[in-house]
Amino acid sequence: MVEPFIPLESNPELLNNLSQSLGLASRVSFHDVYSLDDPSLLSFIPRPAFALLLVFPISDAYEAHRSAEDASLPPYEPTPDDGVIWIKQTIGNACGTYAVLHALLNSPSLEFAPNSLLAAFKNDLPSLAIPSRVAYIESSADLKSKHADVAAIGDTTAPDAFDDTNLHFVAFVKTEDGTLYELDGRRSGPLKRAVLLDTDDILCPVATKYVTQFMDREAEVSSPSASYLQFSLVALAPSFD
Template sequence: MRAFVPLECNPEVFTSLLTSMGVSKSLAFHDVFTIDDASLLEFIPGPCYALLLVFPTSDNYETYRKESDANIYPYCASGAQEPLEGGVTWYRQTIKNACGTYALLHAIANAVPRDLIKPNSLAEKLLSDTKPLDPVARATYLECSKELESAHAAVASRGETGAPAAEDGIDFHYVCLAKTQTNPPHLFELDGRRAGPIDLGELSQIGDKDDALGPLSLARVREFLTREGDSGMFSIIALSPSLD
């Protein structure tokens, strides 16, 4: 199995990777320091397109994942095409320690408006090339993408802490909660280690916060926190308009 150096959950790291792949600088990642204090959440510019959550992969989580996956249509086994995915694009993770980049790809593919992706950029190429493929072929495509590997490697050492080796065992994992660009928009949980994309429900679009920082998304984050006993070993970054 191929392996990447894990990415630190750092807004600057992910924003750098986002823009290097060709997404407009009008978008950026921001730290989410709390999900319970509405006044602090208001400091994050809206709309929020996606949340990237990194959490500990404990025994509790692994048991939950395996049991829950039994209820998810097995896309990667079936060779299911795009219509069966509810209008979203899902990437099966087959590169070790690359979960941060897969989470970012899920955000770009499903939450970022297309007019904010530069023509002929890496992001545009990846999306256009992989959209017509089934999940197995998509996974192979990403494994073989030297451009994606180079983009990841360019930011992997930019965190505030020393980066582990690509082959090291890491007990943390990223998941993306994305507000889709479908009509009507839905909130999807997108995780390459699951059996497929998870539709968390339609967003009602009532009020400014019916987005990836809205009640539906925050409720899902609380499920992760509760399952792990509020360990505190969580980080969240939000993809939304840049402050620059």
């Protein structure tokens, strides 16, 4: 059994440090998203935005939704020409790192440093079946080390790797062919949500409605103001400098 990781904060500085240590060479960064419908707050995020990372509570309402939707889907068998790289999560508390990998490996036109982990993953993973992808990620001592390095520098005291957490990361990405995917290693495969226009980025209303569905689901069973406090959102977009 693979040891769990220390959970990551949804902290742009931390996520940027992890991305750069993994080999991200493009001038893109993670930015806090404070609203999906206030133009003045959205204006602070450089555009186009490529991916969103949502942290949400794993509630009974979400688990019922996840189980029902996954049961309705055919088994996922990846092929090299899928146009998306999905990684099944088998490492406990590592959802933040899986979400970062899903965002970076599937956002078009990003550059990775030669001989970096991201360059190796981008080259190797598409040709692997799911069990081989799992073994590949689980055996990466470099990934474990780089995750541990950044998990220790958050704004709050890092929990123990063996602690149970009820918060989870999911990535939303617009791939090269314009497909909007929800990518979560706890699901049964990549979830194709929509096809976006060339002029649409990941913060367009067609895409963000899938983020707000997570919030609306919790608001139906609890106080909206209380449930919304458990969510956080960051966008992968061009850097300020």
